[in-house]
Amino acid sequence: MSARTVVGATMHCAGAAEGVETRAQLDSLRRLGCDFIQGYYFAKPMPADVIDDYLTKERRRLGGAGAKVVA
Numbered sequence: 026m027s028a029r030t031v032v033g034a035t036m037h038c039a040g041a042a043e044g045v046e047t048r049a050q051l052d053s054l055r056r057l058g059c060d061f062i063q064g065y066y067f068a069k070p071m072p073a074d075v076i077d078d079y080l081t082k083e084r085r086r087l088g089g090a091g092a093k094v095v096a
Contacts, residue, residue: 042054045064054062071079 039060041061041063042059043063045051045054045062045066047066051062051066068079
């Protein structure tokens with residue numbers, strides 16, 4: 026993942042990591058400068074009709090934590 030992060034930064038491209046399931050994986054990806062991270066660590070798949078409410082609550086919960094919640 027680190028080589029991919031360096032190439033992405035050099036080319037001014039954002040990178041995304043999928044399938045993150047543990048805090049250790051999250052911490053490693055953050056240290057590497059990964060731009061977007063998703064996976065079961067954050068939330069299991071959910072029906073479309075509950076996503077907006079979930080994202081609103083997460084944005085409120087993370088408020089000033091320096092994290093971005095994107096859909």
